[in-house]
Structures are given as structure tokens and as C-alpha cells.
Amino acid sequence: MNANAEREVRATGLGHHASRTSSTQPLGLMRCGDVGRVLAVNGGVDDSDLERNLLEMGFVEGARIEVLHRGFLGGDPLAVRINRRMTIALRRCEANAVLIGPLHDSVVNTHPSMSLEYASS
Amino acid sequence: MTASALTFDEVRQARVALVGPPNSGKTTLFNTLTGGRQKTANYPGVTVERKSGRLRTPVGRSIELLDLPGSYSLRARSPDEAITRDVVLGRQEWEALPDAMVCVTDATNLGQHLRLFLELRQLGRPLILVLNMMDLAQKRGYQISIEALSRSLGIPVVTTVAMHKNGVQDLLDQIDTLLNQASVTGDGTVTTDAWVEPTPEAIRGYHQEAERLLREAVIEEGVPEQLTRKLDQVLLHPVAGPLILLGILFLMFQAVFSWAEAPMDWIDGGIASLQQWLAAHMQDGLLKSLLVDGIIAGVGGVVIFLPQILILFLFILLLEDFGYMARAAFLMDRLMSAVGLNGRAFIPLLSSFACAIPGIMAARTIAHPLDRLVTILIAPLMTCSARLPVYVLLISAFIPATTVWGGIGLQGLVMFGLYATGIIGALVVAGVLRLTVLRGGRQPLLMELPSYKWPNPANVLLGLLERARIFMRRIGTVILSVLVILWFLSTFPAPPQGATEPDIYYSFAGMIGRGLEPLLAPVGFNWQIAIALVPGLAAREVAVAALGTVYSLSGSEDAVTESLAATLAHDWTLATALALLAWYVFAPQCLATLAAVRRETNSWRWPAFMFIYLMILAYIAAFITYRVALALGGG
Numbered sequence A: 001m002n003a004n005a006e007r008e009v010r011a012t013g014l015g016h017h018a019s020r021t022s023s024t025q026p027l028g029l030m031r032c033g034d035v036g037r038v039l040a041v042n043g044g045v046d047d048s049d050l051e052r053n054l055l056e057m058g059f060v061e062g063a064r065i066e067v068l069h070r071g072f073l074g075g076d077p078l079a080v081r082i083n084r085r086m087t088i089a090l091r092r093c094e095a096n097a098v099l100i101g102p103l104h105d106s107v108v109n110t111h112p113s114m115s116l117e118y119a120s121s
Numbered sequence B: 001m002t003a004s005a006l007t008f009d010e011v012r013q014a015r016v017a018l019v020g021p022p023n024s025g026k027t028t029l030f031n032t033l034t035g036g037r038q039k040t041a042n043y044p045g046v047t048v049e050r051k052s053g054r055l056r057t058p059v060g061r062s063i064e065l066l067d068l069p070g071s072y073s074l075r076a077r078s079p080d081e082a083i084t085r086d087v088v089l090g091r092q093e094w095e096a097l098p099d100a101m102v103c104v105t106d107a108t109n110l111g112q113h114l115r116l117f118l119e120l121r122q123l124g125r126p127l128i129l130v131l132n133m134m135d136l137a138q139k140r141g142y143q144i145s146i147e148a149l150s151r152s153l154g155i156p157v158v159t160t161v162a163m164h165k166n167g168v169q170d171l172l173d174q175i176d177t178l179l180n181q182a183s184v185t186g187d188g189t190v191t192t193d194a195w196v197e198p199t200p201e202a203i204r205g206y207h208q209e210a211e212r213l214l215r216e217a218v219i220e221e222g223v224p225e226q227l228t229r230k231l232d233q234v235l236l237h238p239v240a241g242p243l244i245l246l247g248i249l250f251l252m253f254q255a256v257f258s259w260a261e262a263p264m265d266w267i268d269g270g271i272a273s274l275q276q277w278l279a280a281h282m283q284d285g286l287l288k289s290l291l292v293d294g295i296i297a298g299v300g301g302v303v304i305f306l307p308q309i310l311i312l313f314l315f316i317l318l319l320e321d322f323g324y325m326a327r328a329a330f331l332m333d334r335l336m337s338a339v340g341l342n343g344r345a346f347i348p349l350l351s352s353f354a355c356a357i358p359g360i361m362a363a364r365t366i367a368h369p370l371d372r373l374v375t376i377l378i379a380p381l382m383t384c385s386a387r388l389p390v391y392v393l394l395i396s397a398f399i400p401a402t403t404v405w406g407g408i409g410l411q412g413l414v415m416f417g418l419y420a421t422g423i424i425g426a427l428v429v430a431g432v433l434r435l436t437v438l439r440g441g442r443q444p445l446l447m448e449l450p451s452y453k454w455p456n457p458a459n460v461l462l463g464l465l466e467r468a469r470i471f472m473r474r475i476g477t478v479i480l481s482v483l484v485i486l487w488f489l490s491t492f493p494a495p496p497q498g499a500t501e502p503d504i505y506y507s508f509a510g511m512i513g514r515g516l517e518p519l520l521a522p523v524g525f526n527w528q529i530a531i532a533l534v535p536g537l538a539a540r541e542v543a544v545a546a547l548g549t550v551y552s553l554s555g556s557e558d559a560v561t562e563s564l565a566a567t568l569a570h571d572w573t574l575a576t577a578l579a580l581l582a583w584y585v586f587a588p589q590c591l592a593t594l595a596a597v598r599r600e601t602n603s604w605r606w607p608a609f610m611f612i613y614l615m616i617l618a619y620i621a622a623f624i625t626y627r628v629a630l631a632l633g634g635g
Ligand SMILES: Nc1nc2c(ncn2[C@@H]2O[C@H](COP(=O)(O)OP(=O)(O)OP(=O)(O)O)[C@@H](O)[C@H]2O)c(=O)[nH]1
Pocket: B020, B021, B022, B023, B024, B025, B026, B027, B028, B029, B039, B040, B041, B042, B043, B044, B045, B046, B047, B048, B068, B069, B070, B071, B132, B133, B134, B135, B136, B160, B161, B162, B163, B321, B453, B456
């Protein structure tokens, strides 16, 4: 799956024109080059610490997410770009606490950088 | 501590703390403002201690400035973040709250960094917001209205370029203005309870507030940096990435051998002629023996490794400043998780190539206590630079300087093998510890990958000079005094009448060496090596120095002019040399390391555990190596 994603990214020219996710899925399932927007962050019942850690690293509802890289074996860990500003490395297990939806019907369009997104597409 | 007591009772020197998210440039700012030389590098979690320094503002006010570990929030997930929290909230009983805080943020990542600022503002303490890295922000086309930001925050905002003296003038002025307001100085508040741990909802609130502030203040959003993205496409590539990491490490150890050759020859020549000159011009006697055999043979044997140590540090400093460390951690995460560790732990482990002590301290950035403890316990298996002299000495004595597979130096290859053995050993030990004594708990990996930056030449040069200074100071203090003691033990008592062995054989040191010999004979060590191993516990390099002294004292006249490597080459068998190398891959770290482990774990239990497990490993490794080498004809 990972190799496929890689090929896809390279086919679309160094991953710049990333593919958009159209469905709703956990971050851990997204492939290299996928772009989406955070719908919800939920550490589960027993883990409000994880939720807060993720929030503090910038995984907050409405943020634009792009999966840049995945590791060799099992696609772990992931490198994820948030709001085009910072890149965070995290493991799939934690990434699954972040639910990603399609980019365009964003809940809140919060930032100028996001309007750039439309301009370029 | 005395300084802060004085502050409060008499002088009332103002105390200002630098607070901010990791990697925002706090330490760089601290160094520029105070003339300090604290370590800076391009990865999150460089500073793990509270450091203080003095500075004088333009109006002549004297200020104590505190540099703190970077932190994403005041919740303090890891021990280093707890230090920041305790200072900021005045939870240390020996120190009151800072008079003012300077929140240092990265102007190119304000959306994220403003969140911590908002949390700090909640405390209601005097506060300045610094937008650092303005040079990068400008280059990328960001336009931020400082006035708008300052107005909506109701707090002074300044921009800085932390490395440049004139990039920080505004900040000094603002600190003055802030401290001039009477309410600030002298309120002497000891602690604050204005902070409550934020709920997830509160954090979301901070995010929204930060975005709102940005919408008002950001006139022009810069273009996201593209170079980092492109480089990462290669450096983090699932296949190419790990290969490049391996290649970099490999190149590093090749360079340690091939680049250092010329400067080592110069130093060697200088020492040899000094020794000859002294031998020719001094009267025979105890003083001559102390100087020629005790000090010059020993110290010279260590000084010669300065070029190699500097080359190793050059690589590490460049990788750190460039921003590669966090990438290495990313690439290693999978492997590390297989042994129950966190990729993050690879950064302290890489730092341990320089010296295990900063590596052990850097483990403070690891949140989970068990993860952290395992990292501390395996840090000594990373070959520290003090072991470099031992490796280099033995490799150059016993491994021919030929090339294999078109141009790869065999010596560098063996060196790489030794380092690799250490790393693999560390992973295996971690795995075993995780399955036995330190079972349980797993910490999530959440690590920022910073943008690549060109290493700052001045920074790298200063770092190298600092290393050279530390190395020379060690030689002048620890190593020199151990050598003098060793010379004394090796010279007295004088040999009996009609002695057949060299004098040292009958000395105190000789007795110790011979006493240990039965224990060490199974691994192929003779009594001279046994003598060198004991002081080697004080500092690794001393083992080499001690061998220099021992062989200088036990050798004939021409042994003095011969290099130590050559002496060893015809005195030892290949099997012995390989066994000693294997021993040093695992042998317990110097005493300073054990002391550091005791400080960080707050008990003698773990340093004792570490000492014993490393000793056992070293013995087993040396034994196997010796026996296998003998069986293969290395006798
Ligand atoms: N271009 C540029 N680089 C900077 C500036 N300030 C700091 N840096 C670089 O940013 C990196 C991080 O700087 P540090 O001072 O170590 O950051 P820190 O905030 O102390 O980091 P931690 O100790 O990990 O919290 C280093 O590579 C610095 O050289 C700046 O104003 N401009």
C-alpha cells in the first residue's frame, strides 16, 4: 500500500499536486500525498492526555493536513504537514485518534493559507 | 543559588525568563544577550536544563536572564518541560517567580507558537512577545503587523534575529521599559496559582484565539518553505532514507580516519622530538622519568587524538545544525519501536557519540519514565568520543591501512563495525530490558521535524573550539593527575637486586596488574593491559595514556622513540588486540557517567545495575572475540 502511494505521488510530480481524500477516515489510514482537513480529535475514553498532546502539536479541528512521508515497514511512522507550516512525526496508532475529512467542505476556514489552497487548485 | 538569595535581599536584580516552544531560538537569543555559549541546534529539545546568565540593558540595569527548555505547554509532559513549568509557575522553593517573561516564538510558525503564548498570558505576569527568525520570515515573504498584534494583545511585541547583536536591540529596550513600570520590580511574588491545567476544550480555545489574532495581524502569509519538502522527499524516502543515514554514519567514520592522518602526524612528530630533546638534555633521575615516561608519554598519547575527536564533532555539529537529527529519529523509529523504545530516543543516543553524559541528560525529553530509563541505561553503549583514542590506537596498530572494494579504507570499516556493534548491542539490551525488568508503558511518538537550515559557520566553529577546550582541560586535569599517580605506582617500590623483568613489574602497579592477570588471562589480557584498565575507569582516554606510560616504563631505550602503536603491534597478538576492542565496545563508562546516571535517576540502584551489566557484557564479548580469533589463527 505504501509503495503504491509512493508511486502515485511520484506520478503526480513530486507530490505537489497531492491527491485529495474524498471520504472520512482516520489519519493513520491516509496515504502519502493525501490531503484533508481535521474533523475531530479524540483520544478515546481513557486517553484525554493523547487528545491534548495531539491538540498541542497542532492537530486541531479545521487544520489542513497533508501526509508527506510514511516509513518503510507498515508505513510507520508518518510525517504530516499541518497548515503548511510545520511537520510532525507520529506513529499510526496515535494518528488514528485524528479523524480526517475532505478538504473542501471545511468546517471553519480559518486561515489565509487556506484560501491559497483554492487559488492553486 | 547564592546569587538568587542575594537578588532578593539586597540588590534586587531583576530576573527575566526566556520561555517558548522548542526550537524557537531561545538559547541563541540567550547566547547573544549574555555572551553565553550554551548549546544550540536545529532540533526540538536541545536545552534540557535551566541556565542563567547576566546582561546589562542600555540604561545600565543588570539582569539575570534564564534560558529554559522549550515546551509546547505548561502541562509538562516530560522532565525537561517540568523544569520550565516549575520556573514559570514559581514552584521551586528556592526561587521566586521571574520578574518578567519573554515568550520567544518562531515568526514563520506563529499560528502554532501563539498558543503557548496565550497560555502564558493567562498567568497575568509581565510578558513580552518575541517574533524570532525574522530573517527567515522576511525571506519567505511574511508580512506581520507588529502594531496590530501588540494592540490586540495589549502586550509589547518585538521582532528579532537571534544570532545578530543588532537584531536584539529592540528586545533590550522593551525589557527596560517593562521593568521600569514600578509594579514589576519588587513585587516579589513567590508563586502563582493563576494556572490551571487546560482541558482539551481550553486548548481548542487557544487555537481559535491564535488563528483570530493572526487573521488580524498577518498582512501577507509567506510562501511555505519548499527546500525542506524537496530534501525530505529523498532523505525521508522509505528506502533511500535509511540508506543515506547509514551512508552518513559510514562517511563519518571513514573521515575520522582519513582526514586526521596529516594533523596526527604533526602532533606525533612534535611530541617525539620533545621527548628526544628531554631525554638527551636532562640528567637521568626521577624527575626525568616522571616527565618523559610519566607525563609526555601519557599525555602525548592522548593529545594526538584531538584531530579525530574534532572531525567527529564537526560531523555531529553539522548534522545537528542542519536539522538532520529529527530525521534520523524518524527513520529509526520503526527499529526502535521493535525493541520497545521511541524513535525520539535516537537523538539522545546520537548525542552519546560525543559523550554519554549530555546524551543521558537529553533523555529528559522522553516523557515516559520507563522509556527514559531504558534510554539512559543503553546510552553508554554508544561509542563516546573518549573511546575513540582506544579504537584508533588499536586499529592503527593491528589493522593494515589497505582499501577494500575500491577505495573504502579497511581501518575505517573496522571502526564503523565497532560503532555498529555498540548500536546493535544497545538495541538488543533495550529489547531485553523491556521484556524483563522494565516492562510496560509505551509513549506516543509526537515529534516536530524542523525546517532544514544552513549550519551557521560561526556556531560550528565555536562548538569545535569548545570541544577542543574541554578535551585539553580534561588532559590537563583528570588525565594528568591520574598519570602522575600511575607513574608513582609504577615506579615504586624499586625492583629487587638481580631483577630480570622491567622495573615496573615489581612496582605497586605491577602488583595490581599481576593480581588481576589471572582474572583477565581468559580474555587474553596481559598484566600491562590490566594496569591500564583500572585508571581507564576515571576517563576512557586514560587507558591509552596509561598504556603509553606502562610501555614507556617497561620498554628498552628505543621503545621511547617508537610510537606506542608500533610497540603494541609487536608485543600483543592480534587476538589480544581484538579482545581489547571488544571489551571497550561494552566496558562500563567512566565514573562521571555513572555519577550522571545517579543524578538523573536519583538513586544508586541504576548506576550500579549499569556498571554490573556492562562489565558482564564486556567480559563475555572479549572472551568470545579472543577465543574465536585464536581459533582462526590470530594468536
Ligand atoms: N535564521 C535564523 N535562525 C535562527 C534564529 N534563531 C535561532 N536560529 C536557529 O534555530 C535553531 C534553534 O535555535 P535554539 O536557540 O537552539 O532554539 P531553542 O529555542 O533554544 O531550542 P530548545 O532548546 O530545543 O527549546 C538553531 O539552529 C539556530 O541557529 C534566527 O533568528 N534566524
